[in-house]
Amino acid sequence: xEYCEVGNTGVRVSRLCFGxxxxxxxxxxxxxxxxxxxxxxxxxxxxxxxELLLGALMKxxxxxxxxxxxxxxxxxxxxxxxxxxxxxxxxxxxxxLKRLQTDRIDFYFLHCYDPNTDMEETLHAMDDLVHAGKIRxxxxxxxxxxxIAKAIGISRSAGLAAFACxxxxxxxxxxxxxxxxLPLALAENxxxxxxxxxxxxxxxxKYSGPEQATEGRPSHDALSQKRYGEKRYFEVxxxxxxxxxxxxxxxAALALAWVMSHPAVTAPIFGARSVRHIDTALxxxxxxxxxxxxxxxxxxxxxxxxxxxxxxxxxxxxYRGWRPESKPVESPGN
Numbered sequence: 001x002e003y004c005e006v007g008n009t010g011v012r013v014s015r016l017c018f019g020x021x022x023x024x025x026x027x028x029x030x031x032x033x034x035x036x037x038x039x040x041x042x043x044x045x046x047x048x049x050x051e052l053l054l055g056a057l058m059k060x061x062x063x064x065x066x067x068x069x070x071x072x073x074x075x076x077x078x079x080x081x082x083x084x085x086x087x088x089x090x091x092x093x094x095x096x097l098k099r100l101q102t103d104r105i106d107f108y109f110l111h112c113y114d115p116n117t118d119m120e121e122t123l124h125a126m127d128d129l130v131h132a133g134k135i136r137x138x139x140x141x142x143x144x145x146x147x148i149a150k151a152i153g154i155s156r157s158a159g160l161a162a163f164a165c166x167x168x169x170x171x172x173x174x175x176x177x178x179x180x181x182l183p184l185a186l187a188e189n190x191x192x193x194x195x196x197x198x199x200x201x202x203x204x205x206k207y208s209g210p211e212q213a214t215e216g217r218p219s220h221d222a223l224s225q226k227r228y229g230e231k232r233y234f235e236v237x238x239x240x241x242x243x244x245x246x247x248x249x250x251x252a253a254l255a256l257a258w259v260m261s262h263p264a265v266t267a268p269i270f271g272a273r274s275v276r277h278i279d280t281a282l283x284x285x286x287x288x289x290x291x292x293x294x295x296x297x298x299x300x301x302x303x304x305x306x307x308x309x310x311x312x313x314x315x316x317x318x319y320r321g322w323r324p325e326s327k328p329v330e331s332p333g334n
Contacts, residue, residue, distance in 0.1 A: 001035025002285060006066075006191035006266055007164050009137055011106065013038040013066050015260060016281055017193050019271040020050040028057045030275045032064075034282055040167075040193065040269050042070035042111060043096050051099035062102055068165075068193075069096045070141060072111035084114035086125040093134055107165050107191075108135035113143050119151055120158070127160040141167035141195075145180035152188060163190060167269070170194035172240060172258055172297065173202060173233050175304045182264040183307075194259055197268040200224040202233060203255040205241035232302065239300040249287060252277075254297070256284035261294045 002015040017038040018031045023046075031039075039058075041050050051069065058065055071092035074082030082088065096105065108129065110122065129135045138155075140148055140163050148163060155162035166185055168177040177194065185192045198204055201224075244251040259268045270281040 003037075004266060006107070006137075007185075008189050009164050009191065011066060011137075013267055015267050015285060016256075017068075017267040017269045018278075019195065019269040020054050021045050021271055022273060023050050023053050023057070025057060026275055027272050027278060028054075030278045032061070034278070037064060038066045038068075038193075038267055040068045040195075041100075042073075042109070043075050043092055043099075044070075044073045044111070048075065048095075048099060051096055055099050055101035059101065066106045067100070067102070068107035068109060068139065069100065069105050070109035070111035071096070072114065083117060084110055084112075084122040084125075085117045086121055089122065089125045089129070093129060097134065104134055104136060106136045107139040108137070109139040109141045109165075109167055110143070111141050113147055119147075120154060123151060123155055123158070123160050127155075130161040137161070137164040139163060139165040139167065139191075142169075145184045148181070149184060165191035165193060165266070167193045167195055169196050169227075170259055170262075170265075170268075171197050171199040171203065172255060172301045173199035173228060173236055175301065178262075179304050179307050182262060185264045191266040192262075192264045193267050193269055194265060195269045196227075197259040197270060198252050198255045199233070199237070200228050202228050202237045203240055204252045205237070205244075236301045240297070243297065243300055250280055250283060252280050253284040253287060256281055257287035257289045258294060258297050260284065261289040 003012045004015060005012055014036045016036055017040050018028075018036050020039060020041040023041075039054065041054055043051060045051070054067075058067070071089060072082065072084055075092070075095075080088065093105070093108070097103065108126070110126075114122065123138075126135070126138045130138070138161050140151070143151075143166075148166060152162050154160070166181060168181045170177040170182075171194075174196070182192065184190070240255070241251045244254045247254070256268055256270060259265060270277075272278045272281065
């Protein structure tokens with residue numbers, strides 16, 4: 001197993017992170033046997049059952065593991081369930097610690113953005129949890145880059161614990177994170193643990209089109225249907241699977257290897273319906289993804305738009321102007 005550090009924390013984790021939706025004893029044991037020490041869960045996964053089972057499975061092994069969990073989404077019909085107010089965060093952390101049978105969570109993610117709560121209140125509450133020893137590091141998922149950057153600025157200005165890790169959606173199908181979130185992570189040296197690296201199963205080759213997706217997530221999971229139901233995504237997946245077959249590699253493993261090859265990525269989160277799926281994920285570590293191969297795979301998908309409309313920067317102009325040999329230097333203007 002390969003290991004790397006999470007941003008500036010010094011915490012060393014496996015290059016693959018096991019996601020606990022559908023966790024079972026045999027899958028957990030296979031991950032640990034393979035050297036995976038990074039486990040990701042959330043209070044909403046399987047209605048709390050994922051945390052409960054993980055807590056039971058890691059008895060006596062807690063110190064071997066780096067565990068992340070999340071809060072923010074409603075976990076009950078209670079009108080005050082969900083959100084990132086101090087009250088909700090404090091209530092959520094106690095529930096997660098109890099279910100996990102532990103006294104701390106290593107990376108505690110804000111699972112969503114809460115427009116109804118002042119960011120300062122959320123960050124002060126999280127800082128209090130760090131000082132109380134209940135969480136080790138702040139982390140964030142599903143926030144825009146400007147929201148993450150704003151929060152980092154507030155934390156630094158107020159002397160609070162700042163985000164150490166981000167968890168964006170990222171796959172060959174969904175590349176929006178490349179535009180601003182991953183560059184921000186590189187600039188701030190944040191850990192990056194992308195979720196859904198095989199696009200809800202789309203990049204495994206199981207589905208040739210929306211009408212063929214009669215089993216599994218794309219058809220039965222309303223959320224995945226919204227994320228990956230467009231015809232163009234299936235077209236990308238078809239090109240990708242054909243490419244993987246031409247290279248003699250498993251498509252799911254190649255999809256993971258492609259995500260891992262981005263310089264900002266620490267460890268992609270993978271899920272598994274069986275131990276066999278864990279073995280497939282592990283085989284991604286054996287794929288030597290060169291920059292040329294990454295570019296070849298990237299060309300199969302839909303490139304996300306530039307962060308600004310100044311496309312000349314992408315074409316080599318930059319701020320000092322483009323210098324063709326036969327023309328004088330001209331400023332591209334403002």
